Amino acid sequence: MSPTEPTPSRWVFGDPAGFDPDDDLVGVGADLEPGTLLAAYRRGLFPMPVGEPGDPMCWFSPVRRGVLELDELQVSRSLRRSARDFEVRVDTALPEVIDACGDPRRPQGWIDDDIRSAYLRLGELGWAHSVEVWRDGRLEGGLYGLTIGGLFAGESMFHRARDASKVALVGLVDLLSAAPPGERLIDTQWVTPHLATLGVKEIARDDYLARLPRLFTSASPDLSTPTRRL
CATH class of the missing domain: 3.30.70.3550 (Leucyl/phenylalanyl-tRNA-protein transferase, N-terminal domain)
Incomplete structure (x- = not known):
């Protein structure tokens, strides 16, 4: 839809x-x-x-935008093994993912009630999505963001179990990878040491902005299959 x-x-x-x-x-x-x-x-x-x-x-x-090209994702052997222990779901727990990302006990937290409400409204309209990592019925990690055409604009991620947030990103790439190269992109806003280990890189603001028109005219990913194992 x-x-x-x-x-x-x-x-x-x-x-x-x-x-x-x-x-x-x-x-x-x-x-x-x-x-x-x-x-x-x-x-x-x-x-x-x-x-x-x-x-x-x-x-x-x-000025320097963090992005992940789908074909540049780096998955270590240990992460690939960890992924087998988890189940990846899509859009079954957006409020819980946002709440976990906004946990005030996390350092440098920035997600307040206004942000939470705003992205839940976008979820109701079909723009905001969560990628969740579950094990034994417990939400262990995940991420959320917006999909506009071929762009997934990531907002935040969290983990409660080792590698769970990384598995969420691997799952997201798996969901987006059906499109031809260059027609989809994951925006991470900035690059962190954690994201850099997965292949996230910096590009100039102008280069990022120049890619948006093509991304917005690309087909949106099919997120209708909500459960999978990697």
Whole structure:
């Protein structure tokens, strides 16, 4: 089923050509309505709260963007063995995945109630998705993000068992890999040491933005088969 297009945003994010070439932060304000969020992602932006509760929302478009090309995923032998112990599901526990990613006990947590509500609304409209890793009926890890055409814009990931978040990423790549090379891309926002071990790399903001039109016209992945083992 195709996602539902929401009411257009009343906010305008402007031409990315005018973004500060040295600053990841490119905007402040607006709201988190579904139409606003989709307009932002289509411009290469994503929201992240900074400061105190109630402060205006911040919008980022990293100068050096973290991305994963599907054919560049690096899976070690130990990770491949770990994957056999888990079951990967899709869109069966989006609220639980967001809550786990936003656990206030995690360092540098940024997912607040407003972000949670906004992405759950996007999930109801068919834009936001979770990839979950289960073992013996327990949610052990996962990730969530938005799918717009051939782009999966990753938001956050978590693990409760060793390798569980990595298995979620392997599962996501498996789900997306049916398309021809270059027609799908995973956006990780930034590169972390954890993601770098899996093949995530940095590309320039301009290169990322230049790829978006082709990605948005690519077919969305079929996420209708919610359970699999890798």
